[in-house]
Amino acid sequence: MTEDVHLGNWAAVGLVAEREVRTRLRSKAFIITTVATLVLLVGFALVMKLVGGGADATVGFTGGATQLEAPLKATAESIGQNIDTRSVPDEAAARKQVEDQSLDALIVGDGSKIVVVVKKDIDDSLRNVVNVLAGQLALNQQIVDLGGDPARVAETVAAAKAEVRPMEPPFDYNGQQLVIGMIAGVLIYMSLLINGQSVAQGVVEEKSSRVVELLLATIRPWQLMAGKVLGIGVVGLIQMIAIGGVGVAAALALGVLTISVGAAVGTVVWLVVWFLLGFIAYSLVFAALAALVSRQEDVAGVITPPLMFVILGYVMGISVLPYDPGNKLIEILSITPLFAPTLMPMRLAMGGVPAWEAALSVALVVALIPALVWLSGRVYRNAVMRSGGKVKLREALRS
Template identity: 55%
Template sequence: MSPESDHEHGREATAGPAPGIPAQTGAGPAPAPGSGGRGDYPALGSWATVRLVAGRELGVRLRSKVFRITTVALLVLLVGAAVVIDLVGGGDSTESVGVTAAESAITAPLTAAARSLDVGITTREVPDEATGLRQVADGDLDALVTASPNGLRVAVKEDLNDEWRAVLAVVARQQVLDNEISVLGGDPARVNEAVAATRVDVTQLDPAPAHQGERLVLGIAAALLIYMGLMLYGPAVSQGVIEEKSSRVVELLLSTVRPWTLMAGKVLGIGLVALIQMIVLAGGGLVAALVTGALSLPSGEATGTVIWSVVWYVIGFFLYALPFAAVGAMVSRQEDVGGISSPIVLAIVVPWVLGISIVPGDPDNGLIAVLSLLPIFAPVLMPMRIALGVAPVWQLVLSVVLALALIGVLVRLAGRIYRNAVLRTGARVSFRDALREA
């Protein structure tokens, strides 16, 4: 135990060649492996180790095909959804309606009625009824309107939608009314003018906030992305732990790093991968929605929701990744992890199912409001409520504080389970053994 022999402490060894270490002989093979000078590099600090481990996770996963493919696929899906919403909601659904040349007088009232009911229309004259019917059958026209003794007759290929039924009913009644007015000696045009001038004043006692539909879509999209991210990357943590365990590389690693640094590095590394994907997706989706105009919400408000969603994603990831890491350490094979991790999976699914089934119909639901404060429900429910603008600031603060507190507890528990279980192969390690004080 001579005091000079402390070269096992890296820090002291940095000062120069450690005492007692012979100079490299150089007698080795031509490329002289390991010519870095044995032992004269400093030991890594714990956080440097965590960074290295996290860096490996990041590098390996970002380069993996699975990551690239899922990211691109989800991005296409999101941008596609924005475009579809734009197409469907943008009112591009004009119907082409045919009118016979002989009855072209009907065109004007038809167009007027359609406009008053906010239905898109283009009219086209056809030479005769037979031609018109053929065009409808071929799909060139959506409908052919002709006069009938009782009003109007309309021919469509399959079915007449309700909007059009309403438009045509208005036109038919108008024609009958005009006839009656003329018969009674009145001027149909003047009567119509007077009718058009009437209006209904609406007083909203409890008006829905502006853009309610968009908020809902945004909230659901945020919750869905978080839900999917947690379902994708939570189990990835336990798979990563099991991969190290089943390949036995963990024994090599733990001969030089502490268990907690290995676990922390893995959780942080996969968390970063998950975050990067989320930012790409959320950013891409948001830009697509704003550009296509699918989202007409003030961009500040939308961005706020997106940022909050990212925050909750990160919090949610740690809430679930830590238990996933712990259960991964408790089993030795990928096949065994399903049963033991199902409660964690359930804890991700239940908030999502509750959220998606209750919030759209009842954004102010009291049960959802209470649940959204609880750490397990908050990562999915809070972003929904934030998007809908129904989460007061005190609730936000409280839910974040509660979640962070639970993460603090989970760090200790998961760390202990991991340390006790990660080197034990074979049968599943029991919770009691895993939680034992080492």
């Protein structure tokens, strides 16, 4: 009577996963990659804070022109410019500030027209602002000459708006949402790329060193495969939470992001969800295909076909979404399981995704995973013990 040395199903999976987590968390590559990414994210947030925090120009006013200070700021804001203004009592001192470039421009005169003093030339955006204000002053003078009230006319003009009747409810994508969506896509893409390949390389490493023969003496093939995917997935999840959490927290703390904390947390949560779904689905495929070969040099060849779907989804997302967030093709692809792990988190970070689309994309991937477990487990079981040349996929499926 032979003794059954196989461990319980989940006990064996847990042991393999624990080994993977312990080994990879201690690896220098994981520590260096994680720390370097965190430093880059915080550094990026600091750079954006420094670059985006200042005004587009600083304009001084002197003499009677000081009455134009408030109208100039209002005009600049109306056309999307950020102008700092400064009243300088002494015109000579103000001109000296223009000369040493403390001021980008100085407006002088009695305020009836725009007279701008600059050192050499005026910036095009600032020229646009002062020209718009000059036009308003000229219009006001014409209204006065005709016996009208410029303030009342300006109020009437400002209140006049075109009536827009959209056939579908629009969604306003702001710049921050677009940037967050792109960053989400990069994180998901890099995580799937790095951690998914780690699964494949680990399978081949154990197979080529014959360690797999020792492991399979006590555990079943599917337990080894599931434990490896689970362990590397946990390590990737820790890395994803750390990078996403620290990145969003730094951006909010520095004021680079002005979206609500709830929206920022929601982005990180969706990142985690889609990393898990995408990693599990693709890593099962990578593990099975890697079992077909016995050399590390052959890994890239067998995992390239499924990896192309990850790359294609990422490339389409970053090339189309910034210019056309509501693209119908991207909407359809983001629901299909092959492209959802890279495209859907980008769309969710940008906002405006209907709840049914998000739910359907998750449901389809979740429904696909059991089929991948069965299919990948069959290929892995039939190929992992066969060393030497490459095992054909058709043979692994039939054995």
